[in-house]
Amino acid sequence: MALDHYVSQVHLKNFYSPAMNGMMHAIRKSDLKRFPTRSQDVCRIEEGSTNAYLTKDRAIEEFLKDVEPRYHASVAKLRENKMDQEAIASLAGFTAYIVACSPTAMRLHSGPLKAQLEATAAILDKQGQIPKAPEILGGKAITDLLADGTVKFTVDPKYPQAIAIANILHHTSFFGNSPWEILHNGEKESPFFTSDYPAAIETFDLNRPINRIVPLAPDLAVRIKPDINLSGTKPDVTFARFSATSFYLKRAEVLEVNRLLVRCAEDTIFFRDDLDWIEGFVAKNCRYRIEPVT
Numbered sequence: 437m438a439l440d441h442y443v444s445q446v447h448l449k450n451f452y453s454p455a456m457n458g459m460m461h462a463i464r465k466s467d468l469k470r471f472p473t474r475s476q477d478v479c480r481i482e483e484g485s486t487n488a489y490l491t492k493d494r495a496i497e498e499f500l501k502d503v504e505p506r507y508h509a510s511v512a513k514l515r516e517n518k519m520d521q522e523a524i525a526s527l528a529g530f531t532a533y534i535v536a537c538s539p540t541a542m543r544l545h546s547g548p549l550k551a552q553l554e555a556t557a558a559i560l561d562k563q564g565q566i567p568k569a570p571e572i573l574g575g576k577a578i579t580d581l582l583a584d585g586t587v588k589f590t591v592d593p594k595y596p597q598a599i600a601i602a603n604i605l606h607h608t609s610f611f612g613n614s615p616w617e618i619l620h621n622g623e624k625e626s627p628f629f630t631s632d633y634p635a636a637i638e639t640f641d642l643n644r645p646i647n648r649i650v651p652l653a654p655d656l657a658v659r660i661k662p663d664i665n666l667s668g669t670k671p672d673v674t675f676a677r678f679s680a681t682s683f684y685l686k687r688a689e690v691l692e693v694n695r696l697l698v699r700c701a702e703d704t705i706f707f708r709d710d711l712d713w714i715e716g717f718v719a720k721n722c723r724y725r726i727e728p729v730t
Contacts, residue, residue, distance in 0.1 A: 438485070438486070439482055439484075440480060440482075440483065440484035440497075441475075441476075441480045441484075442479055442537070442538045442539055443479035443534065443630075444500070444503070444507065444530060445475040445476060447634070448460065448478070448630065450508075450511065450652065450654070451707060453709065456472060458474060460472070460475075460707065461708070461714075463705050464703050465701060465705070468715065468718065470715065473706075478632070478704065479632050479704075481539065484539075485537075489594060489595055489598035490601060496533070496604065499529065502525065503529035503530055503533065504526075506525075506526040509523070510524075510526040514656065514680075515655075515656055517618070521673075521675055525673060525675070528608045528609075528660075529604075529608045531611050531650050533604070534635045535607065535635050535648065536607050538633060539593075539632075539702065540633040540726065541596075541597070542593035542594070543593060544726060545596035545597075545599075546591040546593050546595075546596055548728060548730050549591045549595070550590075551730035554582055554589060557578050557582060560578075561577050566578045573586060608673065609672050610666050610667075611662070613663065613666055613675055613676070613677040614661055614663040614677075615660075615661045616658050616680040616681070617659040618680050618681065618682045619658065619689075619693065620655065620656060620682060620683065620685065621654070621655045621690050621693075622685075625711065626691060627654035628653070628656070628693060628697070629698065629705050629707045630651045631697055631698070631700070631701035631702070631705045632701055632702045632703060633700060633701050634697070635648050636648070636693075636696040637649075637726065645662035646662070647660065647661050648660040648662070649696055649697070654707075654708045654709075657693060695721055698717070698721040699725075700726050
Protein backbone atom coordinates (compact mmCIF):
# COMPACT_ATOMS: atom_id res chain seq x y z
CA MET A 437 0.00 0.00 0.00
CA ALA A 438 1.22 3.48 -0.90
CA LEU A 439 2.01 5.97 1.85
CA ASP A 440 0.73 9.18 0.29
CA HIS A 441 1.80 12.58 1.59
CA TYR A 442 -1.02 15.09 1.89
CA VAL A 443 1.54 17.87 2.40
CA SER A 444 4.19 17.60 -0.28
CA GLN A 445 7.68 16.63 0.85
CA VAL A 446 9.12 19.28 -1.48
CA HIS A 447 7.26 21.87 0.58
CA LEU A 448 8.30 20.51 3.97
CA LYS A 449 11.96 20.26 2.96
CA ASN A 450 12.06 24.05 2.61
CA PHE A 451 11.69 24.16 6.40
CA TYR A 452 14.64 21.87 7.16
CA SER A 453 17.06 23.23 9.73
CA PRO A 454 20.64 23.77 8.50
CA ALA A 455 21.79 22.56 11.92
CA MET A 456 19.87 19.26 11.80
CA ASN A 457 21.22 17.48 8.72
CA GLY A 458 18.00 16.88 6.78
CA MET A 459 15.46 17.34 9.55
CA MET A 460 13.15 20.05 10.92
CA HIS A 461 11.51 20.82 14.24
CA ALA A 462 7.89 19.91 14.98
CA ILE A 463 5.44 20.55 17.79
CA ARG A 464 1.93 19.17 18.29
CA LYS A 465 -0.96 21.39 19.37
CA SER A 466 -2.67 18.48 21.15
CA ASP A 467 0.05 17.84 23.74
CA LEU A 468 2.80 20.43 22.96
CA LYS A 469 5.28 17.62 22.45
CA ARG A 470 8.31 18.70 20.42
CA PHE A 471 10.29 16.36 18.18
CA PRO A 472 12.69 16.41 15.22
CA THR A 473 11.39 14.87 12.01
CA ARG A 474 12.03 14.30 8.33
CA SER A 475 9.54 15.18 5.62
CA GLN A 476 8.98 11.53 4.68
CA ASP A 477 7.87 10.63 8.21
CA VAL A 478 4.97 13.08 8.63
CA CYS A 479 1.78 14.20 6.87
CA ARG A 480 1.20 10.86 5.20
CA ILE A 481 -1.67 8.34 5.07
CA GLU A 482 -1.85 4.88 3.57
CA GLU A 483 -3.61 5.19 0.20
CA GLY A 484 -4.46 8.80 1.05
CA SER A 485 -4.58 9.71 -2.64
CA THR A 486 -6.61 6.66 -3.65
CA ASN A 487 -10.31 7.37 -4.08
CA ALA A 488 -12.67 4.59 -5.10
CA TYR A 489 -15.45 7.06 -5.98
CA LEU A 490 -13.47 8.12 -9.05
CA THR A 491 -13.12 6.23 -12.33
CA LYS A 492 -9.36 6.72 -12.02
CA ASP A 493 -8.80 6.18 -8.32
CA ARG A 494 -5.28 7.69 -8.37
CA ALA A 495 -6.17 10.70 -10.52
CA ILE A 496 -4.86 13.25 -8.03
CA GLU A 497 -1.37 11.74 -8.23
CA GLU A 498 -1.32 12.54 -11.94
CA PHE A 499 -2.22 16.13 -11.10
CA LEU A 500 0.57 16.34 -8.50
CA LYS A 501 3.15 15.21 -11.06
CA ASP A 502 2.78 18.66 -12.64
CA VAL A 503 2.89 20.43 -9.28
CA GLU A 504 5.53 18.97 -6.99
CA PRO A 505 8.58 18.72 -9.32
CA ARG A 506 8.26 22.44 -10.10
CA TYR A 507 7.74 23.62 -6.53
CA HIS A 508 11.31 24.72 -5.68
CA ALA A 509 11.81 26.54 -8.99
CA SER A 510 8.40 28.19 -8.58
CA VAL A 511 9.26 29.46 -5.09
CA ALA A 512 12.49 30.90 -6.48
CA LYS A 513 10.57 32.67 -9.27
CA LEU A 514 8.09 34.09 -6.77
CA ARG A 515 10.91 35.34 -4.54
CA GLU A 516 12.40 37.16 -7.52
CA ASN A 517 8.99 38.36 -8.80
CA LYS A 518 9.50 36.49 -12.08
CA MET A 519 6.33 34.40 -12.13
CA ASP A 520 5.26 32.56 -15.25
CA GLN A 521 2.41 30.19 -16.11
CA GLU A 522 4.34 27.14 -14.91
CA ALA A 523 5.18 28.67 -11.54
CA ILE A 524 1.62 29.92 -10.96
CA ALA A 525 0.26 26.48 -11.84
CA SER A 526 2.62 24.79 -9.37
CA LEU A 527 1.94 27.07 -6.39
CA ALA A 528 -1.79 27.48 -7.06
CA GLY A 529 -2.02 23.72 -7.56
CA PHE A 530 -0.22 23.09 -4.26
CA THR A 531 -2.68 25.39 -2.50
CA ALA A 532 -5.68 23.82 -4.23
CA TYR A 533 -4.59 20.34 -3.18
CA ILE A 534 -4.23 21.37 0.48
CA VAL A 535 -7.54 23.28 0.57
CA ALA A 536 -9.53 20.65 -1.31
CA CYS A 537 -8.01 17.23 -0.71
CA SER A 538 -6.09 17.09 2.60
CA PRO A 539 -7.51 15.34 5.70
CA THR A 540 -8.49 18.71 7.17
CA ALA A 541 -10.32 19.57 3.95
CA MET A 542 -12.10 16.21 3.98
CA ARG A 543 -13.24 16.82 7.56
CA LEU A 544 -14.40 20.35 6.83
CA HIS A 545 -16.26 19.44 3.64
CA SER A 546 -18.03 16.50 5.30
CA GLY A 547 -19.89 18.88 7.64
CA PRO A 548 -22.07 20.60 5.02
CA LEU A 549 -22.92 17.25 3.40
CA LYS A 550 -24.06 15.88 6.77
CA ALA A 551 -26.16 19.00 7.33
CA GLN A 552 -27.70 18.59 3.89
CA LEU A 553 -28.74 15.02 4.73
CA GLU A 554 -30.30 16.16 7.99
CA ALA A 555 -32.18 18.98 6.25
CA THR A 556 -33.44 16.62 3.55
CA ALA A 557 -34.63 14.14 6.19
CA ALA A 558 -36.53 16.92 7.98
CA ILE A 559 -38.23 18.01 4.75
CA LEU A 560 -39.22 14.44 3.83
CA ASP A 561 -40.45 13.81 7.36
CA LYS A 562 -42.64 16.91 7.25
CA GLN A 563 -44.10 15.69 3.96
CA GLY A 564 -44.83 12.28 5.45
CA GLN A 565 -42.41 10.53 3.10
CA ILE A 566 -40.51 8.70 5.85
CA PRO A 567 -42.43 6.20 8.02
CA LYS A 568 -42.22 6.22 11.80
CA ALA A 569 -39.55 4.13 13.46
CA PRO A 570 -40.49 0.65 14.81
CA GLU A 571 -41.74 0.39 18.37
CA ILE A 572 -38.33 -0.76 19.61
CA LEU A 573 -37.20 2.79 18.81
CA GLY A 574 -40.29 4.32 20.37
CA GLY A 575 -42.21 4.84 17.14
CA LYS A 576 -40.52 8.21 16.74
CA ALA A 577 -40.20 10.29 13.60
CA ILE A 578 -36.81 10.53 11.91
CA THR A 579 -36.55 14.17 12.99
CA ASP A 580 -36.91 13.17 16.65
CA LEU A 581 -34.43 10.32 16.28
CA LEU A 582 -31.86 12.69 14.80
CA ALA A 583 -32.50 15.25 17.53
CA ASP A 584 -31.96 12.79 20.40
CA GLY A 585 -28.97 11.12 18.76
CA THR A 586 -30.57 7.71 18.25
CA VAL A 587 -29.94 8.03 14.51
CA LYS A 588 -26.91 9.75 13.03
CA PHE A 589 -25.76 10.44 9.52
CA THR A 590 -22.13 9.75 8.72
CA VAL A 591 -20.32 10.96 5.62
CA ASP A 592 -17.44 9.01 4.13
CA PRO A 593 -14.74 11.72 3.97
CA LYS A 594 -13.53 10.18 0.73
CA TYR A 595 -16.73 11.39 -0.94
CA PRO A 596 -16.06 15.15 -0.53
CA GLN A 597 -12.45 14.41 -1.45
CA ALA A 598 -13.67 12.83 -4.70
CA ILE A 599 -15.73 15.93 -5.49
CA ALA A 600 -12.68 18.11 -4.81
CA ILE A 601 -10.40 15.98 -6.98
CA ALA A 602 -12.90 16.11 -9.84
CA ASN A 603 -12.82 19.91 -9.57
CA ILE A 604 -9.13 20.38 -8.80
CA LEU A 605 -8.49 22.39 -11.99
CA HIS A 606 -11.31 24.76 -11.03
CA HIS A 607 -9.70 25.28 -7.61
CA THR A 608 -6.28 25.82 -9.20
CA SER A 609 -7.69 28.31 -11.70
CA PHE A 610 -9.57 30.13 -8.92
CA PHE A 611 -6.44 30.57 -6.82
CA GLY A 612 -4.12 31.27 -9.75
CA ASN A 613 -6.32 34.00 -11.23
CA SER A 614 -6.98 35.78 -7.93
CA PRO A 615 -4.73 38.59 -6.61
CA TRP A 616 -1.67 37.52 -4.61
CA GLU A 617 0.32 39.38 -2.02
CA ILE A 618 3.91 38.13 -1.82
CA LEU A 619 4.91 38.29 1.85
CA HIS A 620 8.66 38.63 2.38
CA ASN A 621 9.95 37.90 5.86
CA GLY A 622 13.32 39.38 6.75
CA GLU A 623 12.94 38.78 10.49
CA LYS A 624 15.61 36.16 11.24
CA GLU A 625 14.29 35.58 14.76
CA SER A 626 10.71 35.05 13.53
CA PRO A 627 10.72 32.80 10.45
CA PHE A 628 7.43 31.56 9.02
CA PHE A 629 6.08 28.21 10.25
CA THR A 630 4.31 25.60 8.17
CA SER A 631 1.93 22.86 9.29
CA ASP A 632 -0.14 19.82 8.40
CA TYR A 633 -2.65 22.27 6.87
CA PRO A 634 -0.53 25.08 5.42
CA ALA A 635 -3.34 27.22 4.04
CA ALA A 636 -4.46 29.39 6.94
CA ILE A 637 -7.72 31.32 6.71
CA GLU A 638 -7.89 35.07 7.24
CA THR A 639 -11.17 36.95 7.50
CA PHE A 640 -11.86 40.67 7.49
CA ASP A 641 -15.39 40.69 6.05
CA LEU A 642 -17.73 37.72 6.50
CA ASN A 643 -19.57 38.75 3.33
CA ARG A 644 -16.49 38.11 1.20
CA PRO A 645 -14.41 35.00 0.50
CA ILE A 646 -11.74 34.25 3.08
CA ASN A 647 -8.12 34.98 2.28
CA ARG A 648 -5.63 32.10 2.25
CA ILE A 649 -2.16 32.53 3.68
CA VAL A 650 0.23 29.87 2.41
CA PRO A 651 3.80 29.63 3.77
CA LEU A 652 6.25 28.55 1.09
CA ALA A 653 9.55 28.86 2.96
CA PRO A 654 10.71 30.39 6.27
CA ASP A 655 11.22 33.72 4.50
CA LEU A 656 8.33 33.66 2.04
CA ALA A 657 4.55 33.27 2.03
CA VAL A 658 1.62 34.33 -0.13
CA ARG A 659 -1.74 35.81 0.75
CA ILE A 660 -4.26 34.76 -1.90
CA LYS A 661 -7.32 37.01 -2.01
CA PRO A 662 -10.01 35.02 -3.84
CA ASP A 663 -11.82 36.97 -6.54
CA ILE A 664 -15.54 36.31 -6.10
CA ASN A 665 -16.11 37.24 -9.74
CA LEU A 666 -14.34 34.03 -10.77
CA SER A 667 -17.03 31.85 -9.18
CA GLY A 668 -18.79 29.76 -11.81
CA THR A 669 -16.38 30.69 -14.60
CA LYS A 670 -14.54 28.14 -16.72
CA PRO A 671 -11.02 27.19 -15.58
CA ASP A 672 -8.28 29.29 -17.11
CA VAL A 673 -4.92 27.64 -16.58
CA THR A 674 -3.15 30.30 -18.61
CA PHE A 675 -3.79 32.46 -15.50
CA ALA A 676 -4.47 35.54 -17.60
CA ARG A 677 -5.79 37.44 -14.57
CA PHE A 678 -2.88 36.69 -12.26
CA SER A 679 -1.48 39.67 -10.39
CA ALA A 680 0.93 39.95 -7.48
CA THR A 681 2.17 42.69 -5.18
CA SER A 682 5.19 42.37 -2.89
CA PHE A 683 5.13 43.30 0.80
CA TYR A 684 7.99 43.28 3.29
CA LEU A 685 6.58 42.42 6.69
CA LYS A 686 7.51 43.83 10.07
CA ARG A 687 7.89 41.53 13.06
CA ALA A 688 4.34 42.10 14.33
CA GLU A 689 2.95 41.20 10.90
CA VAL A 690 5.09 38.06 10.75
CA LEU A 691 3.82 36.99 14.17
CA GLU A 692 0.23 37.49 13.03
CA VAL A 693 0.83 35.22 10.03
CA ASN A 694 2.37 32.57 12.29
CA ARG A 695 -0.52 32.96 14.73
CA LEU A 696 -2.99 32.15 11.95
CA LEU A 697 -0.86 29.21 10.78
CA VAL A 698 -0.84 27.71 14.30
CA ARG A 699 -4.55 28.25 14.86
CA CYS A 700 -5.52 26.73 11.52
CA ALA A 701 -3.17 23.73 11.72
CA GLU A 702 -4.91 20.42 12.32
CA ASP A 703 -2.36 19.34 14.93
CA THR A 704 1.30 19.66 13.92
CA ILE A 705 3.41 22.74 13.28
CA PHE A 706 6.81 22.53 11.61
CA PHE A 707 9.60 25.10 11.85
CA ARG A 708 13.23 25.59 10.88
CA ASP A 709 14.83 27.21 13.93
CA ASP A 710 14.73 26.06 17.55
CA LEU A 711 13.85 29.43 19.08
CA ASP A 712 12.92 29.90 22.74
CA TRP A 713 9.64 31.72 22.11
CA ILE A 714 8.02 29.13 19.83
CA GLU A 715 6.70 26.66 22.43
CA GLY A 716 4.98 29.42 24.42
CA PHE A 717 3.60 30.95 21.24
CA VAL A 718 2.08 27.65 20.14
CA ALA A 719 0.71 27.02 23.65
CA LYS A 720 -1.18 30.34 23.53
CA ASN A 721 -2.82 29.43 20.22
CA CYS A 722 -3.19 25.65 20.40
CA ARG A 723 -6.86 25.62 21.44
CA TYR A 724 -8.00 26.98 18.08
CA ARG A 725 -9.15 24.83 15.17
CA ILE A 726 -11.09 25.32 11.96
CA GLU A 727 -14.64 23.92 12.18
CA PRO A 728 -17.45 24.06 9.60
CA VAL A 729 -20.62 25.91 10.56
CA THR A 730 -23.70 25.23 8.46
